[in-house]
Amino acid sequence: MPHLDERSLHLRRLVIRAMKMGGRGHPGSALSIIEILRVLYDGILRVRPNEPDWPQRDRCILSKGHGCLGLYAILADCGFFPVEELDTFCHVDSRLGGHPELGKVPGVEASTGALGHGLSIGLGMALAARLNKTDSRIYVILGDGEINEGAVWEAAMSASKHGVGNLTAIVDYNKLQSYGPTEIVQPLEPLADKWRSFGFDVHEVDGHDVEKLGHLFNDLSSPGDAPRAVICHTVKGKGIPLAENNATWHHKSRLNESELAALQTALGAD
Amino acid sequence: MRRTCLDMVHQLARDDQRIVFIGSDLGAGVLQEMKDEMPERYFMEGVAEQNIIGMAAGMALCGIVPYVNTIATFITRRCFEQIAIDLCLQDLPVRLIGNGGGLVYAPLGPTHMAIEDIAIMRALPNMTVVVPTDADEMRRLMRASVAHPGPIYIRVAKGGDEVVSRDADGFEIGKSIRLRDGDDVALIGTGVMVARALGAAEILAESGVSAAVLNMHTVKPIDVTGIIDACADKRLVVTVEEHVATGGLGSAVADVLISHGGTMPRLRRLAIPDAFPENYGSQDALLERYGLQPSQIAAAVLDDLALAAAE
Numbered sequence: 001m002p003h004l005d006e007r008s009l010h011l012r013r014l015v016i017r018a019m020k021m022g023g024r025g026h027p028g029s030a031l032s033i034i035e036i037l038r039v040l041y042d043g044i045l046r047v048r049p050n051e052p053d054w055p056q057r058d059r060c061i062l063s064k065g066h067g068c069l070g071l072y073a074i075l076a077d078c079g080f081f082p083v084e085e086l087d088t089f090c091h092v093d094s095r096l097g098g099h100p101e102l103g104k105v106p107g108v109e110a111s112t113g114a115l116g117h118g119l120s121i122g123l124g125m126a127l128a129a130r131l132n133k134t135d136s137r138i139y140v141i142l143g144d145g146e147i148n149e150g151a152v153w154e155a156a157m158s159a160s161k162h163g164v165g166n167l168t169a170i171v172d173y174n175k176l177q178s179y180g181p182t183e184i185v186q187p188l189e190p191l192a193d194k195w196r197s198f199g200f201d202v203h204e205v206d207g208h209d210v211e212k213l214g215h216l217f218n219d220l221s222s223p224g225d226a227p228r229a230v231i232c233h234t235v236k237g238k239g240i241p242l243a244e245n246n247a248t249w250h251h252k253s254r255l256n257e258s259e260l261a262a263l264q265t266a267l268g269a270d
Numbered sequence: 271m272r273r274t275c276l277d278m279v280h281q282l283a284r285d286d287q288r289i290v291f292i293g294s295d296l297g298a299g300v301l302q303e304m305k306d307e308m309p310e311r312y313f314m315e316g317v318a319e320q321n322i323i324g325m326a327a328g329m330a331l332c333g334i335v336p337y338v339n340t341i342a343t344f345i346t347r348r349c350f351e352q353i354a355i356d357l358c359l360q361d362l363p364v365r366l367i368g369n370g371g372g373l374v375y376a377p378l379g380p381t382h383m384a385i386e387d388i389a390i391m392r393a394l395p396n397m398t399v400v401v402p403t404d405a406d407e408m409r410r411l412m413r414a415s416v417a418h419p420g421p422i423y424i425r426v427a428k429g430g431d432e433v434v435s436r437d438a439d440g441f442e443i444g445k446s447i448r449l450r451d452g453d454d455v456a457l458i459g460t461g462v463m464v465a466r467a468l469g470a471a472e473i474l475a476e477s478g479v480s481a482a483v484l485n486m487h488t489v490k491p492i493d494v495t496g497i498i499d500a501c502a503d504k505r506l507v508v509t510v511e512e513h514v515a516t517g518g519l520g521s522a523v524a525d526v527l528i529s530h531g532g533t534m535p536r537l538r539r540l541a542i543p544d545a546f547p548e549n550y551g552s553q554d555a556l557l558e559r560y561g562l563q564p565s566q567i568a569a570a571v572l573d574d575l576a577l578a579a580a581e
Contacts, residue, residue, distance in 0.1 A: 043508060055333075071515070102331075102360050110331070114355050120321045121356060124328020131290070154321035256401060 004239055004250050005210070005249025008034055011266050012239045014073035020255065022089030024098070028249040030070035032174040032207070032234040033141060037074040037123075039213040040139060044221065049079040049154030050127055052106040059109045059125050063100040063118020064172060066251075071108070072096055080107035116149025118142065119169055123155050126164035126227075137223065141170045145177030153198065156227075158183045163206050165223035170199070172207065174236035195229035207232025240266045271427050272369055278412035279337045279367075280304035283311060286416060288333060290298035294322055294340035316567035319349040326364045327356035335363050335416065341366030341375070342384035346391060357395045357421040364421050371401065371425035371461065372512030373547070373556040380546040384425070388460075389517025391423040392490045399490040400443060401425040401461035404433040407487060410441035418443055425461060428553055432465045435485065444488045446496035446535040455571055456500045456535075459510040460486045460519045466557075467510050469564030474571055481571070483564060492522045498530055506574055507535045510567055512557065538574050540567060 004012075011034050019025035041047070056199045062071045068182045069089070081095070088094035095104040099113025110121050122140035129136040142152065159167055171191070179185050188194070195202045201224055205216050213232070220228055236250070237243030242262045255263070276291075280301060291301060302568040305312040315322050319340065327335040338345065345368045346353070357364050365500075368387060374384035390398045401420060402408040407423040408426075415422055422443075439447045449464065451473055459467035464485045471481040484500045486493065501507045507527070509520035520539030527534055542560050549556060557563055561570065 014574065057396050110327075110361050111355060114351055116320075117324050117356055120324025120352070121328035121331070122326040123321070124330070124334075125332050126328075126336050127313075127325070128329045128332030131329075131334060136332075151320035151324070153317035154316075155324065158315055158318065205536075208461060 003023060004188070004208070007038060008210070008239070009267050011038060011073045011077060013269070014077060014083065014264050015069045016267065018069055018072060018089040018096070019087040019252070021087040022091070024090060024253045025069050026066040027069065027240070028176070028237040028243055028246070029064060029067040031238045031240065031243065032236050033067050033070045033206050034073070034238070035213060036141065036170060036172065036232055037070055038121050039217060041074045041078050043214060044217045045125050045139070047107070049107070052080060056136060058137045058139070060124070061110045061118045061122050061141045062100060062141050063111065063112050064115065064141060064146050065093055065112030067143070068098070069149070071100055072105070075105065075107040077126045081105065091228065115143070115146040116151040119152050121156035122167055123159045123162070123164060123182070124168040126159070126163060129166055130164070135166070137168070139167045139168045141171060141172060143167040144171060144173045144175065145184050145185070147171065147188065156195070156198040156200065159227040163225055164227050165225050167227040168220065169227065169229045171229065171231045172234055173231050174234040175191070176236040176245060176247050176250070178247070180247050192231055193230070199226055199228040201226045202229045202231065204231045204233065207234035208238055271402065271405045271408050271429050271431055273429065274408045275367055275412060275424070275426055276301050276339065278409055281514055281548045282412060282416055283308060286335070287417070288335045290329065290334055290336050292326055292336050292338045294344065294358065295399070296339065298457050300433055308381055319344050320352050322358050322525045322528055323349045323352035327352070327360060327362050330362035330364050331360070335365070337365045337367060338484050339367040341382060343386050344384055346384060346387040346423070350390065353421070354394055361396045361420045363419060364413055364423065366410065366423045367426060369426050371427060373553045374428045376547070376556045377550045379482050379550060380460065383518045383540050383547055385514050385547070386517065387423070387425060388489055388513050388519065389521070392517060392522065397490060398422045398443060398488065400423070400488050403435050403461055403464040403470065403485055404431050406437070407441065409436040411443070411487070414441055415441050427462045427484050431462050434465045434468055444491045444493060446493040447485040447487070448482065448500065450483040452480040454485060455481040455482050455575070456504045456507045457510060457567070458484045458486050458497070458500065458507065458519065458523055460489055461512060462508045463510045463512055463562065466562065466567060470571065471565035473565060473568035477572060479571065479575065486519060489519055489522055492526055493508050494526050494530070497523055497526045501527065501535050506538065506571065507539045508567070509538060510540045510562065510573055512562065513541055514544055515539050516544060536574070536578055540570060549564070
């Protein structure tokens with residue numbers, strides 16, 4: 001596992017900042033996707049923070065909407081909305097809810113939170129890009145627990161049938177869902193073979209290795225003949241030893257003093 | 271009515287590049303002409319309603335206007351969460367065309383009869399629910415649907431249904447149509463029950479009871495003014511629907527009358543009982559079993575008027 005650099009630590013501090021101010025959140029699910037998000041938003045996605053509705057943009061859908069603290073952190077850091085707004089997370093009049101909503105948060109491409117919806121929406125966007133004759137690429141970030149949902153596999157079959165090479169399913173494979181290990185709750189293996197058998201061009205990568213993620217997504221930047229699945233091997237709660245691989249950090253409604261101290265030690269300060 | 275509806279999708283798509291058709295494993299040859307003429311905008315997907323709704327939502331998020339078609343039960347029950355979140359929460363212009371609303375699929379049993387579809391679609395914020403009364407009205411609705419904001423659920427009847435709508439009345443989503451004036455009773459129907467309400471009004475006239483008939487083709491948003499005007503000074507208001515009483519047209523009309531304040535008119539709701547149908551046969555046979563044919567509607571009205579007089 002590579003060492004987390006300052007940018008990865010900074011984005012994690014933003015996640016924890018929002019969570020502390022909101023008094024709750026899904027830290028484990030957000031921390032496992034930080035490197036995936038930063039690689040996409042820093043160098044892969046053709047998006048315009050000052051023009052979030054630019055029609056020709058690439059789309060990134062966070063289908064595992066409960067990981068939104070990670071998405072909010074990168075969107076704020078990229079300038080889609082002020083970083084200070086993270087302090088309003090889950091407040092009554094905030095735009096930043098416990099799951100991301102289209103039309104409220106600049107840069108959010110779909111309202112997610114009910115699991116298993118994002119890949120179908122992404123498929124529709126990929127087909128629309130074909131109809132509209134744009135070269136938009138669509139990335140959909142799925143949780144490993146999320147792909148228990150049958151609708152994901154309906155979407156996978158259809159995406160394969162349509163040969164949408166501009167669609168990439170990214171699986172955050174942290175091996176922990178809400179109750180416990182995926183291999184106990186709902187075994188997924190052989191996961192790569194599953195996607196392959198549904199007609200996807202499958203790749204596997206260390207989901208915290210910024211260099212490898214960058215190379216892979218760059219290599220895949222031109223659409224192929226088939227939809228792609230990128231299985232990112234990740235660690236739930238990555239970056240905070242207390243939270244790593246700890247199912248009780250899937251969702252937290254409050255942080256005690258010792259947990260806050262552990263966060264400070266792990267992440268440092270800006 | 272279904273044929274008219276789908277042909278209209280094709281016709282509208284000729285004039286509007288944003289329109290696509292998405293079916294869920296429909297019958298062989300459906301909309302073949304559209305498929306031949308504009309294959310890139312014709313999608314025949316598998317038996318996967320959840321995916322189809324999400325896919326339509328994704329298209330709509332990129333400026334496409336999808337018309338989605340399958341059997342009414344499957345396009346409402348199976349993918350309810352996708353309709354609620356992907357379409358209604360995001361308020362997207364996706365049109366759901368539900369074949370065989372109500373008791374049309376009587377011989378196929380309760381798995382195929384959509385008797386609560388209006389209720390569950392009506393419960394969703396941002397959803398528009400339209401139940402055209404005949405093929406002519408379907409044509410008017412389809413024209414109006416293109417520019418309508420947000421999702422629409424279109425309940426389609428059997429086909430070959432009696433035409434009672436009139437071109438001269440025009441058509442506007444959310445605005446009911448007074449098809450017959452009357453002083454004593456207001457009959458409010460939706461879909462194919464409008465024709466039966468008109469039949470009941472004819473029978474009532476023979477008994478000296480003057481009944482107005484209101485075509486409530488749009489159940490949501492409900493036409494508040496149309497209901498209040500039609501019910502004013504009536505001895506009895508009767509709603510007639512091919513749907514369970516819970517949450518359907520009668521509920522919507524009751525909501526309006528209760529919220530309006532003033533004197534509540536006497537209201538009777540004629541509907542399907544709160545039970546899954548146990549019989550097969552035909553749509554007409556089941557409507558008769560449930561007391562929803564014209565002579566039965568008229569008899570129910572006369573019974574209620576007699577009851578009211580005795581009270």
